[in-house]
Amino acid sequence: MSGFWAMGGYAAYVWSAYALFLLVLLADTLLPRWRQRRLLAQTRAQLLREQARRQRGASSPLSDPDHASHP
């Protein structure tokens, strides 16, 4: 088994090549997933803000709903 990990003296080259391969593809899998989650969370937050703004606008028609959340 130790012979397997030693790779005939080329362990540093062989294992770092395989580790790099797996790391790059892991990043390629995870980064777009995180981007999608972020995108959906932002869209959701925006929708909820718009909903809240509409409700405020309905209860007090004199207030300016577009600037209410940015004092």
Place this chain on the structure above:
Amino acid sequence: MAKWIPHWMHRLSSPPTFYRVAGALRPWALGAALLLGAVAFYGGLVLAPPDYQQHDAYRILFIHVPSAWMSLFVYAAMGVAGLIALVWRVKLAEVACMASAPIGAAFTVITLCTGSLWGKPMWGTWWTWDARLTSELVLLFLYLGVIGLYRAIEDPRQGARAAALLALVGLINLPIVHFSVVWWNTLHQGATVRVLGPSTMPLSMLWPLLTAVLASKCYYVASLLGRMRTDVLALERGKAWVRAIALAAPASPRHAPRATERAA
């Protein structure tokens, strides 16, 4: 041709349908890639005998060669998608073209780095400016150029078409990479696996290599579908179907509305 094919393609080119179908296919492609990859690595690292000249260092081949083939294959796929995007203005073709670029760039980076790690013990150098290595580096710059141009233009659809044109121009580099070991006298070794004529590689090394090639193809499909899904959502974020998905998605605490907005 059967009547249902155009109808089926038309249905699939609608973004919500594509989002759903791609979401259903993606786990299968990723699962196949992981399974085939595990089998290929076991065959390549454990079962295959050491090379009589390069000993165990040659085992880098089982990732280097599939990645190098994929760096060319993904570029060709990007070119085909780019051509369809430019000629027929198909939105999904633009998305496929732009989603392919980062995957191809990832495979090109792997190819260059693992080649370096193989070159050091075998050639005595990490890098040399020979035809194969230089043209592969140019391939990486082409991928980065496509990504950069796409990101530089504010309108994503205009950006995708401009970047698709750049991708098409860059296709000229593919035969240069492929034939560089034939046309020039390079340090890089010639092909040992041939489509025409017998391969000069024993079967015990050939089958793990071909399995790894198949795994990398499946991985590309999985990654492409995942990236295209995200890009389709981003392009259509104002539409009702994306809103419905966003409202159903769990709110992540990091991106919850800020305290001031909650208080207002």
